[in-house]
Amino acid sequence: MAHQKGGDLMRFQPVIGLEVHVQLKTDTKIFCGCSTRFGAEPNSQTCPVCLGLPGALPVLNRKVVEFAIKAGLATNCSIAGRSIFARKNYFYPDLPKGYQISQFEEPICQRGWLDIHLEGHEPKRIGITRIHMEEDAGKLVHSDTPGLEDGSGVDLNRACTPLLEVVSEPDLRSADEAVAYLKKLYQIVTWLGLCDGNMEEGSFRCDANVSVMPVDSDTFGTRAEIKNVNSFKFVKQAIEHEIQRQIDLIEDGGTVVQETRLFDPTTGKTRSMRGKEEAHDYRYFPDPDLVPLVIDTAWVERARSELPELPEARQKRFMAELGLPGYDAEVLTASRGIADYFETGVTAHGNPKAVANWVMGEVTRGLNDNGCAIDDCPIAPAQLAELLGLIDAGTISGKIAKTVFDEMWKSGKAPRAIVEEQGLVQVSDTAAIEAIIAEIIAANPGQVEEYRGGKEKVFGFFVGQVMKASRGKANPAVVNDLLLATLKQHPGGTT
């Protein structure tokens, strides 16, 4: 029986494990005092230690340990009382010492987990094997850079930058689960302020181990490792492509080989980078330049006491205490900045649902349109609350409020000042509105005829005309009531 390419996902079960590299937002590097700032002049943030000069020795940055402990606690890991650093030996021009200082046996965090929630599925617990600390390598700059027309350069600014490597258990069974897990981890490390979350600059990147096995099997297939994918979208594409590639290969009678593969975003495909034979023997061994890291309970407890309320707990609180629907609570805890903004707004205004609607609506739209983060939002939560207060008081309509919001964004002025300057105060005065209605009715006898003949849809036309004539300032509820009354008052017309 011939099989069709791209078929038979049903007969196979994908097995996925992720290794995520999280660049830590410390001011200085992991083993020296150089700055970790991104984008500086090449090799301007280096010293004998991170240049790998003979005789220079590594000294561990305490902050990195603190960040690792926090990451471990937030992902339900146990923190090792003693952990050691190891050298991972390989030659590459961006690795000045010829080895990377990492952790191998005895990492700082072990045996954790995260729960993921896929829509329409029960929550699923994904195991975390380990989290360890390590230094990043430098970066090669190639000949497309001015001044390097006939060669490559090495920029060691990134060398020795602190990373956490978070290794999951092979518990993930689809690309969607993998992405959900990644997003959850991303949310936690950015929430805790451990990572700036800038995926384009490589602050959060992942390697995916993918294999497939027949659904009735419990033996994992041979896995391929996809290296260095740095966006959620690409992770999904890369894993989906790799699963299909392996299934097609097996169904064609082939076998999956253990290898390292690269994902090409332009084609959406993975391709072989190196096979098992060319795999490095990293010759890990404990780094004799560093002593074992001893972490006492007091240090762990201090770190625990400094942890902010975590996203999941905050989401639950928004639902239980503020009465938000689950969807709103989830959206408003997507980042700590959004959650803080929302909560400050609620403190100032008092109506959680109204604040939630505005934060998820206008504030989010403003941020997206202007490509800025919540921390850079030009409208403070207190100003938003003031704006909502003007709606509550009937001073402006919800529609006008959006205009005021845009003006606040542009000018930074207070909402009340904008409303007064531009004369946007809502007209609720019945006499004024009745006068406008009379004009509109007089000017549109045809439509009046239609309405009175039973074509009630024309009512909307009148509302629109009255609002337009009042330049949006008429109180819509009052307009509605008065229009209805006026049109009904003269049944039968002119006869």
Add this chain to the structure above:
Amino acid sequence: MTRDVTDCAIMLGAVAGHDRRDSTSIDIPVPDYRAALATDISGLKIGLPKEYFIAGLDPDVQTSMDEAIATYRRLGAEFVDVSLPHTDCAVATYYLIATAEASSNLARYDGVRFGHRSAAAEGLITMMTQSRSEGFGPEVKRRIMLGTYALSSGYYDAYYVKAQKVRTLIMKDFTEAFGNADVLLTPVAPTPAFALGEKTGDPLQMYLSDIFTIPVNLAGTCAMSLPAGFSAAGLPIGMQLIGKPFGEETILRAAYAFEQATEWHTRKAVI
């Protein structure tokens, strides 16, 4: 390192102490080593490890050690027999651990940023391999190969890990020996000094001549060597004093007393 014990004490005082750029250095106060120098060593308990006074010891070395022991007895020291049972494993252990570390430590000499870069290189791989082939001498290459092998997948447990376990046993040997003695006295080497270049053709023989000094390095304790005689051929013979961890003051004092009672440090070998 220095011509006499006093200079050695001054020198040590200058280099000892905590270095905040070295994670392996310990932050404890540096004693006044010079003040520790004294000629009165009565009651000092000196241990003689039996594994260091073996049948194969050169007779001239044995004679010098016997004379040194006699000198110390006259000065009022007491002698006790001690045992360092894992001495025979020390050379093998050292040449696994030290070469493993060296293979990694020397990886940075890849011709990329510093050191020798081969003029013949045509690309990344040849730049690294050629630069290293040209830049390192035979002994260094031998050690890099030994160390790389000891760390390789499949051999790591059998060589490197086992060597680290033996190292722990060697440390324990010293801890136990110091339960009975303040310092240990041993020859520096099984033979008097050999001629320059004499043993480079036989590296294993050369490594074995380090058998009495290597265990101290593995154990991480302190030791010093000082002149204790000359062979019939006029080549110098050294005596080693080994102290407890951070026991530098005691070995300096023992060395100073010996130096005050003998003339060896004033004589020079005929080359």
